[in-house]
Amino acid sequence: MTRTHHAIEMFDYHIWANKTLFNRLVELQNDVYHQEIQSVFPSISKVVSHMYIVDQLWFHIISGVSMSEALEIExxxxxxxxxxxxxxxxxxxYDRYRDLLNNQVDLDEVVVLDTPWAGRRETSLSEMVMHLVTHGSYHRGNITAMLRQMGHPSVTTDLTSYWYADRT
Incomplete structure (x- = not known):
């Protein structure tokens, strides 16, 4: 049995967890998705927008664009x-990510990440993917809390749920 790189396995979990939560948001429709709420973000749509922007930012960085250049991309x-x-x-x-992670980069490659807020750090591309995954988990938790605050149940997106989910 060929084992997939752990970062790719975790990225696949990230995709599954987002899809699971987004399917729930589709069920609740756009009035809940855009509803203004006094919480960590002013609406669930603002959280999801932030998640998309950050996922897109890290795509560029993992692709080889510097952090400063990636921050300048519209x-x-x-x-x-x-x-x-x-x-x-x-x-x-995520289709673009899959191609990048499976065919274009060495996830064990160590590069210098230079962030405006924390400075320079050597890190592997797989560590960047893991950051992306944990960032998504954090904000899925925000969305779950916001849904409950609005009186709606959320869905489970724990890693263990992913392990046992029917993903066919």
Missing amino acids: KVETDTRSIEKIVLMFQEL
């Missing part, structure tokens, strides 16, 4: 779009 503001449109945008981005 960000697609997504918070006013429908959840259905956002799901398609994430899918397109």
